Amino acid sequence: MRPTTAWQAMAQRPMSFLTSSWPWRSLAYLGSGVLFGAAAVVIFAVGLGAGVVLLVVLIGIAPLVGMVLASTVVAAVERGRLRLVDLDRLEDPHRRPDEKGVRAWVATRLREQVTWRELMFTLLSTAALWWLDLLVLGFSFGLPAAFLTSLDGSTWPWALFSGVVLLASPYTVTSWAGARAALARTFLAPRGRELGEELREVRASQGRLLDAFDAERVRIERDLHDGAQQRLVSLGMTLAMLRLDTPADSPQATLLSDAEAQLSAVHQELRALIRGLNPPVLADHGLVAAVEDYAARFPIPVTVDLRLPEGLPRKVETTVYYLISEAMTNIARHSGAGKAQVRGRYHSDLLILDITDDGHGGLDTGAGTGVTGLADRVGALDGRIRVSSPVGGPTLVHVEVPCRFA
Template identity: 40%
Template structure:
């Protein structure tokens, strides 16, 4: 939670967040003040020299030029080192208005303070804190002072020759009453202004002080995940082929031999009962093995394609399921398999949890992607945090390079939408 999100909540003015924002701004003043004073040592003479050149045309004197040059070089040389302490304090202070952790980068030596992008991002934040932040605070303080003047105008108008409020002069307390009312109405906006100013400063701190994502490392992680998925799919197909072509025919032959042996053994024989038990176990093992092969890659997906296999799932569902399929071009095997299991798992969740009376499956092959939608008219309230089914499904979709979107308000309906990349 952070002050930016708290600003959008109805109870913000009565929560602790405005006070936390005020504490954050108050503790910023000494830090920004010291930085601003240090920058003015060089900045003020530089501005004065530039104005003299522009207005009077006089060249900058040699001592002043030397002072400005040495001062600027000194500031540039010291900024990466000074920013270490400043940003360490700022990371700690950010916790006042932002509960999200902001890790501190490890110390990599003095040379790294001048050669790494992260160090110069800290320098940029330090400069911003000593230059832009004081100006923003002065503007906000001026607005606050003007509002206080409006509120206090009925009491000050009677004890002075005239009180100037914006564009008019107030001579009597009665004339000041409307302005006091306006100031009272604007006061709550200042309370929000405190939070907005703290949120803006905190967002800048997080943007400049957070560690940037390594794009090259992220691309390598994506490529390695794709390689792992491809290797997994290849191994999965090999296991399916070995089970289907090797173990399953042998088990079928064993069950057939046991069936023939039962015909040759009299029922009163001591071997009849163990033989019957062995025959039933062999048939049960055949069913289990068929289910295992079906779980690796359903045979209906190979024989009928994605649309046909999904219609077969719909026919086996315990509630009426309507299928709308617009998939004409062939799809990659990984995408087909992922889409099939999305529909299978979603319909299974509908049957187990949704208390729905009907469901609908939609398959659309759009340019560059396959969209799978499963909706129902059940009670809704599906939450990935309450079970591993939706989380596992989202992980499976992510492994294929897609994304899963869930809409399930309490009372329903529920919609599961999956978008899978599908290059032509």
């Protein structure tokens, strides 16, 4: 297995490690750490001195805040340098400000815990880590070089010592680089709470997208009902009036009959589309009645066994209804089933739903099937979905959705 960290590289066979790029990467990591650390010391010393002096006249807070914010830059550079000895990329744990502008950015950074961890790492780095980098490099290369350039006939033991130190330098440098990288990752990697906040933001975004989708669906249904459907009705009345002036045995009468038949078919398809976009029975009578109505119009027999309380949250009812209809559409299109069942229960603030069919099974959830859409709907409600579909069937879609009454 290809190593991804300096320490993993050291665990390889000696020749594999010594002929790899890892010793050189570790040397570059420590060397750049010395240069960057020395520059950071100068900058922070000037900032701290200016802050202390100006604090007397009550404007020193600005340089001090600047030092705190500068630590985020130091941390960003360190995350980039870590790629030399740790191939697992560290994501930026900072969140985007809710508003635009420098003031919002500064306020957001000062409220984040990661900013203060980065400040602690910066202080540790400027106070000790770069000195240790310099010490390791000096011991591995500077000390042997000094001994070898000042040798005489009586100091051959020091020559032997210098040779041993130089031969061991790839391991010395790499081991300290690995330890330093592990310490940096401890400070700079996102913590569970920060990841949890990110996850909550993603889920909130999913919920907003779902709400926007539902609102857009209602708007489309209203536009179709008030626009296209009314125009079709008007067209039907025009054809009926035209028929009054057309002889029954004329060719135009036959064409009118065909046009009326096609218009009737289009009207029925449009009504079915409107009913599917925003079924009135769902708004008027609730989830159970809407699912039963949908099952009654389904091309294969469907057994509906839903024992759910009345007054479920509107968002849950709408999402679960479209989840069921989408799952049933997948059954009709792909399963080859002869019958299906929808079963639902509500227990301990949890809505549990099972959708089964007796089709041929073998559903591959990772092949871009409709299960992905179902999972997205369930995920927007913080629920979970499991699919069992052995070859030969049956297929079971099990859904659990948290649902609490206000």
